[in-house]
Amino acid sequence: MELPQNQNNGYVTVIISVLVLSGFTVMDLADAVLKWKFFTGDDTTATPAVADGVVYFPSWNGYLYAVNAFNGALVWRRHLGELTGLSPIGIVVNVTVSRTTPAVDDDLIVIGIYGPAVVVAVNRLKGTLVWSTVLDPHPRSQITMSGTPYSGNILVAGIFYIGVSSLEEALPPKQCCTFRGGMAKLDIGTGEVLWRTYMIPDNGGQIGGYSGAALWGSSPAIDIKRGLVYIGTGNLYNAPAEVLEYQARQNNQTTPSQPDQCIDDPNVHFDSILALELDTGKIRRFRRFEEYDVNYFACLVPNNPACPPGPNLDADFGEAPMLLTIFSNSTKRDVVVAVQKSGYAWALDRDSGDIVWFNVRTKTKPYI
Template sequence: MTVASTAGSVSAAGQSTSEGDWATWQKDLFGSRYAAAEHRIDARNVKNLKLKWAFAYPKTESTFVRSEPAVVGNTVYFGGSDGKFYARNAGNGAAKWEFDLKSVDPENHCADRPPNSATTCIMVWDAPTVAEGKVYFGDARGYFYALDARTGALSWSARIDTHPYATVTSSPIFYKGRVYIGVSSLENGAGRDYACCTFRGHLDSLDARTGELKWRYYTVPEPKRIGTWPSGAPMFGPSGVGVWSSPVIDPRTGTLYVGTGQNYSGSGGDVDTMLALDARTGGVRWKNQVTDSDTWRMLCWDPDPTGYCPGLAEGTANDYDIGGTPNVFVAGDRTLVGVGQKTGVYHVFDARTGEVVWRRLLGEPQANGGQGGIQWGASYDGKSLYIATYYANPGKLFAVNPANGDVRWQTPNPADGCTTGGAAQYPAICVRAHGPAASSSPGLVWEGSNDGKFRAYDAKNGQVLWTFDTIRNFTGVNGIEGMGSAITGTGGGAVISNGMVYVQSGYWPEYSTDKGHVLLAFGL
């Protein structure tokens, strides 16, 4: 069976960008995360890659960074842990403009949020999409923004979910005058006295010019009172089924693909499901539920979870979300869509019917927290799928045959990852795990690690060709001192554009919170 590439053939319908740009988290509509046009950095010279500049975030109460940059022309766009969104010169980091998210919150909706999540409220947790002269992104409090890409002026904003725990980790995608975005929440982290749970996950289609809601697909029925928690707090359900991951679109059929998460309470809805929706109407074309039931909240980690961890007795409290973003690709004469799950399984479906074509277990399933698998996504370069695993003793990077799931090579997170560099000072924290989505460019695969190291691998055999340790102090081009940390989350994926490589360093687990964290830019 031959494998034909779709990578790079479509960036986004109506999007005025060049092939060398990386204008959206997914890189293109198909979710390839493959910089097909990159010709300067290759397997022969990647060893010469050097840090060109760093941007350091100011120290704030929450120091997490997870907004993967977008690069269009000579501008890099990204959100910070300080409630700001930035546009900088892609080559040298010089300032262009910045936007303060607090300017769009006259009612201070962070005050609605329970105290245990308020510190992460006004910050950008997703990656931006740049299209038709605007920059689109969401924030951790459930707002969505459209800014002028040249000036940073606000075009429009919308609070796309009024639930106090609502958040946006899904990165938007632009297609034919609309932006598509998933919405989830931090409600599963609420305490014992909270009336858990009332949030409903959803996927929205918004008019890119005005922000008008064109359609909304809810992933779970409206929660109803179903009992009482041991604390006496009301129990509602079913709830949750957030859309943490980012959608992709096959423009040949107008089909949108996205994965969903677990219930927080009760049982029901499109739990741990791959959805195929009509991009124009939101109608269901097919759906495939990959886990029968999955009801989990963070109190399942409590020393005494009895009565507060739904599904614990039945063995369904697993947190087996589809957090990974799908990949659309062609194998032989068949269009397929694949996605990674926190079970460690990469699933591949017929893109037209939803029929399972193949599955491959790459990670280690872990109940009650599901961190042994595939977290945010994979990359496809027209030849192989590149898939990384998280807490899988150790995490590994795989090259997989897209036609049948055969493993072509696998490279464990290097054995010295926690004993060398900055991570060696923190043996109780460091784990050999891959949290970010993989990225690729001709001849190379890029992946960051919880050990704080950013690596380039040979796409032919998985050999590590270049390593940079980010757990160190950096002086930012903005005059602030920052420090790298674990490379993970939505922001930890590498962005390769026009001879430069960008990565955010500073998500969980944090090696230090004495300083803010950093965006790093590399070149030859």
Template sequence: RAARITGSPVLYRGRLFVPIASAEEGVGALPAYECCTFRGSVVALNAATGEQVWRTFTIGEPATPRAKNAKGVQLWGPSGAAVWSAPTIDAQTNSMYIATGDAYSEPAPATSDAVAALDLDTGRIKWSVQATAGDAFTMACGTADTTNCPQKAGPDHDFGQSAVLVALGGGRRVLLAGQKSGVVHAFDPDHEGRKLWSATIGRGGELGGIEWGSATDGVLMFVPLSDITFKDPKARGRGGLSSEVGGGLFALRVADGKQAWMARPNGCGDRPSCSPALSAPAAVAAGAIFSGSIDGHFRAFSTSDGRVLWDFDTAREFETVNGAKGTGGSIDVGGPAIANGVVVTTSGYGQWGGMRGNVLLVFSPDGK
């Protein structure tokens, strides 16, 4: 139920691979709702005809009736393990890698909060490695009415971003993924996901930790940190963001997870509800990492030492090419696109207390 596509589909060898996520974690918070039955999945489509070639669910069995909540409403499980971001193709092993979110109800399956390898031809799950066990969570948890919060509530530590595959040299490879726990994990894709290293860069939380996407130049992994914080934790999504906590761009060595540098700019100034959190994905090209912030700033950082090469405050009005009234705001969820000598970003995202807006901005790599 409440299925949605939040990650970009991937086109490869005549097939379109579509990740499926869900908003049932939100609607499942309603005390009269029979939470929950959604199962994350990846669907492979024939790109020419749209015909389904295969579909693999992240949870092997459909949800069945479990306990009832305090109001007598039937609860279901297992559920969740959404695939929030694009799958990662590995031509060498004919595999794709996906990262999954938390469970919405108990019992939390072993494939939630996990990184998994699927066969490209059949969708068969080759292996799966879980980072956080027992993580069952709905948006009822931590609110005034916890009726539909799982009895053993987890920390909501999804993997929201795609896994990143990097060749280390000498035939060695590493699969990297940042989690909402604030931890970056490194797996060995050629030995059934054996854990190579982990590095903690933030405290983690419901909105990260590490949210939508990291980038790499093959030597360093560039990880935006959210750790977005509300002045009143119970006012989640209704403004009141803290300008004092969160944010930071971290450079980790892909070989061992050691930190090379960290940059933590803050452009909030005197804005009443503002956060320096970096929730949006980052992108890298030509010695620069491009990263947008909840504070509305779009910045380019040097890959060598993290210094800010340029900084553009998008939280203002714009004269648009199509004549519509344009206003920038917070930058979240969607990352920058880089192609044909330009860098493109959206600006304006009001959910979770951010600044609303409606513009698509195009820059040269030097910020003009």
């Protein structure tokens, strides 16, 4: 589950500050001097991108900004609603906004829209619209993941990898849910969708099947050597009636008869780390870390009868996996590491997918 992020402790003025120090190190931090500050007039939750002396970032006031990194002067700003002609879905804010870090690729910056699920490319020198692509027509879909640009060959056009999330969890129980999380590969020059891979089976747009498994955190990690892109997924919003009924029966037994066989469909990738082929989007390997996790906003209210049978873990991977090389038994080993909101950190071997180690950092609830 992903909660809306449009507030910074009640403050409506956000300062974007840049420290410009020659040869800056951690030891110099005490001597750091504020170089400039820039007021947007509203919250800014995305990490800025910096390229060629310009800072790029979106704000919750609906604007996309380009600011001089050396003096804080405005280079340009664009109202996303006017620039794209998109209307907001109106769940969190009544203005078209982005909460993603702009991805810089040559003369483009690429961002995702926080509903509808549209990816937009803008000329980074002028702020003019280059292309706009709908990734998911679902009325509650949105882009919260900051995508990853990639060009593995100078003879091949640049690529953009991005996932899709939603706020469908906020709907009343009788209307929830049909959204399916998915990953996409776009031609960064044109916005054309080259492949799209869903995380759960097709539900035909009808309530009563699997829904959820959103991709909403950080940026996809690319393993050039293996030709893979790694992602982490969120919880299920809903599941077929037989799954919910089975889980309810297990909960009512003193000793569950089959506690680990509630969801045995290998195509249901919630609370998972997956490796997809860069070229085709085919799922090369995956590992799911929970046997059952159906959860949506109704479960935020204790003992709410509208909440599906528990445990309602809400154990998303809210960040993208990290690619590391470690020493294991004096041998170098390539691993992928990601942390669930439940506090479990996992390291998987990038060749086999086997668990190398895991750790538990926190055990707080609710996981938000």
